[in-house]
Amino acid sequence: MRYVSTRGGMAPQAFTDILLEGLAPDGGLAVPETIPQIDAATLESWRTLSYAELAFEILQCFITDIPADDLRRLTQAAYRPEVFGSEAIVPLKPLSGGLTLLGLSEGPTLAFKDMAMQLLGHLFEYVLEQRDSTLNILGATSGDTGSAAEYAMLGKQRVSVFMLSPQGRMSAFQRAQMYSLDEPNIHNIAVSGVFDDCQDIVKAVSGDLAFKQANRIGAVNSINWARIAAQVVYYFHGWLRVTTGPGEEVSFTVPSGNFGNILAGHIARSMGLPVRKLVLATNENNVLEEFFRTGVYRPRSAAETHATSSPSMDISRASNFERFVFDLLGRDGARVAALWKSLGQDGYFDLSDHREAFSSQYGFVGGTSSHADRLATIRAVFEQHGVYIDPHTADGVKVARDHVEPGIPMLVLETALPIKFADTIEEAVGRRVPCPPSFEHLEALPQHVASLPCDVQAVKDFIVAKAQ
Numbered sequence: 001m002r003y004v005s006t007r008g009g010m011a012p013q014a015f016t017d018i019l020l021e022g023l024a025p026d027g028g029l030a031v032p033e034t035i036p037q038i039d040a041a042t043l044e045s046w047r048t049l050s051y052a053e054l055a056f057e058i059l060q061c062f063i064t065d066i067p068a069d070d071l072r073r074l075t076q077a078a079y080r081p082e083v084f085g086s087e088a089i090v091p092l093k094p095l096s097g098g099l100t101l102l103g104l105s106e107g108p109t110l111a112f113k114d115m116a117m118q119l120l121g122h123l124f125e126y127v128l129e130q131r132d133s134t135l136n137i138l139g140a141t142s143g144d145t146g147s148a149a150e151y152a153m154l155g156k157q158r159v160s161v162f163m164l165s166p167q168g169r170m171s172a173f174q175r176a177q178m179y180s181l182d183e184p185n186i187h188n189i190a191v192s193g194v195f196d197d198c199q200d201i202v203k204a205v206s207g208d209l210a211f212k213q214a215n216r217i218g219a220v221n222s223i224n225w226a227r228i229a230a231q232v233v234y235y236f237h238g239w240l241r242v243t244t245g246p247g248e249e250v251s252f253t254v255p256s257g258n259f260g261n262i263l264a265g266h267i268a269r270s271m272g273l274p275v276r277k278l279v280l281a282t283n284e285n286n287v288l289e290e291f292f293r294t295g296v297y298r299p300r301s302a303a304e305t306h307a308t309s310s311p312s313m314d315i316s317r318a319s320n321f322e323r324f325v326f327d328l329l330g331r332d333g334a335r336v337a338a339l340w341k342s343l344g345q346d347g348y349f350d351l352s353d354h355r356e357a358f359s360s361q362y363g364f365v366g367g368t369s370s371h372a373d374r375l376a377t378i379r380a381v382f383e384q385h386g387v388y389i390d391p392h393t394a395d396g397v398k399v400a401r402d403h404v405e406p407g408i409p410m411l412v413l414e415t416a417l418p419i420k421f422a423d424t425i426e427e428a429v430g431r432r433v434p435c436p437p438s439f440e441h442l443e444a445l446p447q448h449v450a451s452l453p454c455d456v457q458a459v460k461d462f463i464v465a466k467a468q
Ligand SMILES: *Cc1c(COP(=O)(O)O)cnc(C)c1O
Pocket: 111, 112, 113, 144, 145, 222, 255, 256, 257, 258, 259, 260, 261, 262, 312, 313, 392, 415, 416
């Protein structure tokens, strides 16, 4: 399996060559040259596999330049009960009305990003070992991505993490999760600025190619293809757990921001998984819902981006969306390149000519959820089932209820656990969500974080002093 760019300007490359890269050299995103196909008989033969075994079967379709025995070892190491809390790794939690939560948030940082990031940690370590090299990961986070990356790289030889976060802007729980780490290869940097300032510093540092090369700077952002491939696995897992035979259809609802999670669903469906609908749920930041309703893609400015109570979905543009458009336009890189050029000039593009295909060919539908919807949904689920759901998952449950069909199981992806957003839960149900025992003392632990001014040179100097 080789990888090409969505804009058609990259010679085909192996998986391990794109693993450590960000954007393709032509500004596009790496995608597999062809989408592997899984037939019904193969799918049936996977019913008894453990999560790690299933991950190996699916990932070996995308990763052909790591020997099978090694890949099997890496998936076994990533998806262990000790890391994800149970043998199931991804438990299913039934709700009323045909809905079931797909429990993707049982990993160390209690959000679905652990599902991909834990594998990435092992893949990075393996490839760097092979190349006798080291890597300094530089990132910016407003919460979930940074902690998932840090916990995935804990104790990993050859990898250091430099994570910028906006001073005083994350929840107390999120801060404690990151800053309580006291490891030689993890560096938390609080920047006196907002998330966009952190992001700008990362762009400036990575854009200095001489500095980037000299200090072996890498990224783990949401456009990394390995993260998408790892996420494909749980769509298969969910389907295998709620069906009993070949061809049975299942729908999925996905609380969405950067379009990474639901893109993996699109890939799973393209591989032949019998997925009926892919329901995209957004919060008030409805760039994507608007696209699937109208065919017009219109990214927002920072000023037009609302700060909501499902903050991990507060995005202005959807970085993975280009990969879907590539498929929509018949995998024609030249057309994608032209479209993104016009996006740069006009601030939007219009694919309403293809609107029919969004749902009839690709199964996509969208819906939005507001702060009031979120609170009402958290409250209703608590009253009916006695369980707390987090605000992002609540956006999913709200939109799923609008699209569920009789006889078709609807899996809602649980993207975080409620304890991460305790204030919103309290606003909804009038009481504090109980803290899992292993996290009770988290906020009391000593915190380790360097405070830096909002300044590119200051961050560069810090990296040079601490890099491997
Ligand atoms: C990252 C995140 C999302 C959005 O996922 P995308 O892949 O960016 O669409 C939703 N919910 C939570 C809790 C997240 O951390």
